[in-house]
Amino acid sequence: MFSFSNEEIAVFLDELDEKIQILDENILLLEREGENPVVMQEIFRAAHTIKGSSGVMGFEKMANLTHEMENLFDELRQGRMGVSDFLIDLLFETLDTLRLLRDEVVGEVSEVAETEGIITKLRDIRTGNAANMEETEKLNEPRINEEHGDANxxxxxxxxxxxxxxxxxxxxxxxxxxxxxxxxxxxxxxxxxxxxxxxxxxxxxxxxxxxxxxxxxxxxxxxxxxxxxxxxxxxxxxxxxxxxxxxxxxxxxxxxxxxxxxxxxxxxxAEEEVELVVEEHKARLEENSKTDSAEKEKKGIQTVRVDVQKLDNLMNLVGELVIDRTRLDKFAEIFETKYGSDALVEVISEISNHLGQVTGDLQEEIMKARMLPVAHVFNRFPRMVRDVAHKLGKEVDFIVEGHETELDRNVIEIIGDPLIHLIRNAVDHGLETSEERIRLGKPVQGKLILKASYQESQILITVEDDGRGMDPNVIRQKSIEKDILDYDTANRMSERDILNLSFMAGFSTADAVSDLSGRGVGLDVVRTQIENINGMVELSSTPGKGTKFTIKLPLTLAIIRTLMVALDRQVYAFPLTNVVETLSLGQEEIKLIRNTEVIIVRGDILPLLRLDVFFQASNTPENKIYVVVLGVGSRRIGVAVDRLLGEQEIVIKSLGSYLGQVRGLSGAAILGDGQLALIIDVRGLVKELSSEDLV
CATH class of the missing domain: 3.30.70.1110 (Histidine kinase CheA-like, P2 response regulator-binding domain)
Structure with a gap:
């Protein structure tokens, strides 16, 4: 009771983050819906919980701030105050101060958060109702000195x-x-x-x-x-x-x-308070009633905090188990061939089958343990959109869908920054002002949709607005003015390729760059970060109707689905997210342009890379060659291989510090038979064979 361990502080911080997020979401709802009793109760309960837990932990500044916030919401719940724009702004200012106090606890802030000013503001707005001054004075009575120094x-x-x-x-x-x-x-x-x-x-x-x-x-x-x-x-x-x-x-x-x-x-x-708390905890108790309640009390917390690195290590160990299980299968097969079908062979086969089932289940459970709902990222955006729209004087209806969609936590940690770029750009330069929208016959409120969903073994995240859109002709003209493209090249390019120029570093169609960034600024960062995790980002836009960014991501960075190919006896793996299609061609279908081999696919000329030449490997020339068409963004290349082996999920392993960075490779995987498969660095190959200025 007298001191708190790191684990206890971590639990407090987890609860604090959860309650701050509840406050954030519900203050936004309060701004939108006015005096909604359910919303006000949610805010009151969150502030009350933070006040209680921070007081127990000894964080008095946080406890005092949330206590004053709680008093304010008690006035709102009792109908003695109304919701106003000034009140909402003040509540968000309070929430920002609360976050600073949270950062102080973990030592992530360079300056000490001051709470006296914001507490005074909260008290002033609460005591502004003259009809209730007597009640106000009662609420503001000084607390008795906790040092207990009164001799009487x-x-x-x-x-x-x-x-x-x-x-x-x-x-x-x-x-x-x-x-x-x-x-x-x-x-x-x-x-x-x-x-x-x-x-x-x-x-x-x-x-x-x-x-x-x-x-x-x-x-x-x-x-x-x-x-x-x-x-x-x-x-x-x-x-x-x-x-x-x-x-x-x-x-x-x-x-x-x-x-x-x-x-x-x-x-x-307060009888009303009793009902409020009872309702809140009934659900919790009903959930607990699934098991014996007395046993639950003894067990306490049902979750533990685990370092992600430990989960990565467990995943690697599971991979080793899979390899050994496959070797056991091979041994059983040899044993059966040599000694026939006897009891010992059957026992070995039974053990192998059971081991395979257990390792499969273990791999699936570890994967689930690494997954988190995208709500961990999405929940931060409504407040950001509200603040940016407020600053720009725009009205935005921000719709978020697919909170429950789950991703590997390593992927979730990376996608936050790209999404911030896209959402800020959408509000800043994508959506028009209210006056423009009225003049164009559009609804006053601009619509911005952030959505996550599954598509086979990938997750799709879309950021779509119904704003002014991006005009390919304007982009084409800007690219000529900035000497990015010559006149003839620019006019030969398709609208899709022209739009993709927006992903070039420093390219922007904005006449003036604001502190929130212009459309195009930061899009190169978006593409780079997404492609670094084997993802893709696509852009579509219609002038006057809006813009849509579609991000395709792997569900996890630990396991990827690949197309397996072979060069002689060596197996290579192409991440399936980058595989566009596969072809079977004759030698006569390969052409030469300026001493570079190319193939023609439905009218498009693609450079051809022979994988055996690139890795200086041996192969047997055949009349027919197999080509894997790879794509990164709008760029495409063909890669010639000996054989196509089919699709397979593999566990990615680093090449290690001994080998370091190997040209053309991004990692390796151990297959079921113990053979090593090398994972191709598709992005690196595409960069080598396609020129950036011909995107």
């Missing part, structure tokens, strides 16, 4: 003893949940003998005794001061227990030098 405290009336810990300082949710489970909550006033020499030791014995029969959730003075003996001869405790009043008094009075003990059941006010 022993002469207080009995009722005043119990007012020293304000009910607002007690975590109501904890108390209500305890009541639902059959526990009782008491306020205890403990008085030591006047001549007690080692008060801190005696207090420690009292705490130890009480913790054996219940949970201490609050004390006055603070625990640290009691530990150091910085109190008079009395202190107060809030205790949750199953014991009755007489039992508690008898237990404490049996401790030496305890002069007096007063015990009073804790009574929480």
């Amino acid at each position: 405290s022993l002469q207080l009336e009995e009722d005043e003893y119990y007012n020293k810990i304000h009910l607002e300082d007690v975590d109501e949710i904890t108390v209500r949940e305890a009541e639902l489970k059959g526990f009782r909550t008491y306020q205890l006033f403990v008085q030591l003998d006047y001549d007690t020499q080692m008060k801190s030791v005696r207090a420690y014995l009292i705490f130890e005794t009480l913790q054996k029969i219940g949970d201490i959730i609050k004390c006055d003075p603070e625990v640290e001061k009691i530990q150091e003996g910085e109190f008079e001869n009395d202190f107060q405790i809030i205790l949750i227990t199953r014991e009755d009043v007489d039992s508690l008094r008898n237990v404490l009075l049996s401790i030496a030098e305890v002069r007096e003990v007063k015990v009073k059941p804790l009574v929480l006010p």
Whole structure:
């Protein structure tokens, strides 16, 4: 109780992040829907929880800030205040301060967050209602000094003893949940003998005794001061227990030098509050009732925090198991051929089959453990869109779909920045102002849709707006003006290829670059980051109707689906996301242009790379050759191989520091028969064979 471990602080931070996100989402809803009772209750509960947990952890600035926020929402819930633009802005300012305080806890901030100014603003807006000044003054009464330094405290009336810990300082949710489970909550006033020499030791014995029969959730003075003996001869405790009043008094009075003990059941006010908390925790209790409730209490938290690196190591070990299982299969086959079908061979086959089933299930479970819903990224964007739209004076209807779609957490960590670029660009330069939209006959509110969905073994993320769109003719003209393309080349290019010029570094059609960035600025970063994780980004746009970016991502970076090919005896793997198609060609279909081999596919001229020449490998010339057409963005090349082996999922392994970066390779994989397959670096090959300025 007296100190908190790193694990406990981590749990607190996880809960804090969750509640901050709830506040963020519901303040946005409050702005949109006005005085919605359900929304206000959600905000009140989140602020209340943060206040209680931060108070217990000793983060007083955070507790004081959320306490004032809670007071404000109590006024809103009671109908004594209304929602206004100024109030919403102030709440978001409060939320930003709360995030700074959160960063202080983890040491990620260079400056100390000041809370006095924002607390004063919250109090001022709450006390601005003259009709309720009396109630306001009551809410703002100064709290009694927790250092308990009043020498006359022993002469207080009995009722005043119990007012020293304000009910607002007690975590109501904890108390209500305890009541639902059959526990009782008491306020205890403990008085030591006047001549007690080692008060801190005696207090420690009292705490130890009480913790054996219940949970201490609050004390006055603070625990640290009691530990150091910085109190008079009395202190107060809030205790949750199953014991009755007489039992508690008898237990404490049996401790030496305890002069007096007063015990009073804790009574929480506001019937409405009871209903609110009961409803919140009913769902939690119903979920817990699936297993024995008593057993649940003993188990406590049902989750553990695991380093992702450990999951990666487990995935590698599973890969080793798969290899050994395949070798066992081979051994069983040889054994059967040599000795026939006897009992020993059958046992070996049975073991091999069972091992295969177990390793398959293990691999699937580890994959699930690495997955997170994209909501972890998407949840940050509604507030960002609101702030950008506010700054630009635009009205935006931001729609988010597919929160529950799951991705490998390593992929999720990477896609945040590209999506920020695309969403900011959409609000800044994609969507028109309200005046423009009215003039064009469009709805006043611009529509921006962020959506995630599955497509076979990939995930699709789309960012689509109904704004002004991108005009290929304007882009074509800009590319000529900036000497990116000559006149003839620009006019020969298709609209799709012209639009893809937007992904070139530094290319923009904006006349003036704002602090939010112009359409085109940062799109090269988007493409680079997406392609670095074996993804693709596509752009489509219609002038006057809007723009749509489609991002295709692998579900995981640990396992990818590939097309397996062979050169002589060596196996190579092409990531399937980059495979456009496969062809079978005769030698006569290969042409030469400026000493470079090319093939013609449906009217398009593609450079051809012979994989055996690139890796200086041996092969047997055939009349027919197989070509794998690879694509990165709008660029295409053909790669000639000996044989096509089919599709397969593989576990990616690094080439390691010993080999380092090998030209044309991005990694390796061990196949079921123990053979090594080399994973082709498609992006590197495409860059070598296609010129950037011919995109």
